[in-house]
Amino acid sequence: MLEVSEAVDLIERHVGNFGTENIPLVAAAGRILRQAVDAERALPPYDRVMMDGIAVRHGEGRVFQVLGAQRAGMPAQRLDRDDACLEVTTGAVLPEGADAVIPVERLIRNGDTVTLEDGYVMEAGQFIHRRGIDCQQGARLLDPGLRLNAPALAVLAGNGCANVEVAKVPRIGIVSTGDELVAVDAPVREWEIRASNDHAIAGALRARGFDDVSFDRIVDDLDATVATLGALLDRCDVLVLSGGVSMGTFDYVPRAMEALGVTRIFHKIAQRPGKPMWFGVGPRGQRVFALPGNPVSALTCCVRYVVPALLSAQGLLAKERFTVRLDAEVALIPTLARFVPVRVHHDQAGQALAHPLPMPTSGDFNHLATTHGFVELPKGERAPPGTHAVFHGW
């Protein structure tokens, strides 16, 4: 059986990428940037006035004649006199010849004359945001691999990028398998259960920007499984299945994959939950993740393997995971890595602590909703309080 890290490496090696597309900036929030962005011009592009008030030539004078107004959006005017000023607004170009801005609240105005407030001392260069101080033309502002958040969108807009090259979002087919499964809005009989894995998996994916998802259900029948999966392989880049991958006579997923020419990369990882996980690559390079059906296993495997693989295929550089310390002991398993659901809180120094809430079985998904994610623990006997562990959020 593979170790967790070996499974991650194998997926990483086969996951490839989904290509890029050029989209309008207005549609780019949350997408993964796939181009570099350089400054269109020096920023700010001119000496920018930072306060509403007056622009003057710095000196000893205290009374100034107002010659006119230099408003934002006007080309630069000229100020040649030490005893005069131009009224200015925040964002205006500093008038040529001026080298200080005095805020309006420091002035007493009388007709066309302004006088400095008693005791006010001006400094040369004050309240001027100098041309090029933020960056020079051509300076690198954004690198590929960034998720386009609010500041990054502002950089794109501020530098004339009306269209932007981003990673394509893959088409993902989410498939539930099992005769016992019933849709959320259908009548349910005593021996049936409602399918919940598909919604959990879609939630984990959508929360990371993978919003092109479809839902399908297949019954425990080899021909039906082959037919539905075949159609999905034709139109999807990624399949995420749950159920039908363990040892049962009616666990048809591995056999159907073989019949459809999907190459098995691995089956089974030394971990609990999620041991029977299966991963393969289709004839067109489609990535097929077949997750174990138990709800805790399915969601844990989705967050531990599917989400990071798809994000890395999109070229995202930042990793979502971070390190926490356990606040209570966890019993480990000598032969399997263990994923344990936790609630995260912080100690007085602001350090992230994880409170373990092991689920009694991998079928108990209702209690998962009280947790924030899970920690990954190695094989062993016990993890005492204080143990460092990697946390993965739902």
Ligand SMILES: Nc1nc2c(c(=O)[nH]1)N[C@H]1C(S)=C(S)[C@@H](COP(=O)(O)OP(=O)(O)OC[C@H]3O[C@@H](n4cnc5c(N)ncnc54)[C@H](O)[C@@H]3O)O[C@H]1N2
């Ligand atoms: N003889 C063995 N039996 C099992 C083994 C084993 O190694 N030998 N492994 C166990 C482990 S571990 C897991 S996990 C499960 C995984 O089995 P499958 O992937 O084949 O899943 P199913 O049998 O189809 O379902 C398991 C369980 O999950 C429920 N389920 C399935 N799909 C959904 C869904 N979409 N929404 C909600 N719940 C779902 C299903 O009703 C079952 O209760 O196998 C063990 N058995």
Ligand code: MOO
């Ligand atoms: O490992 Mo299974 O994934 O116990 O529930």
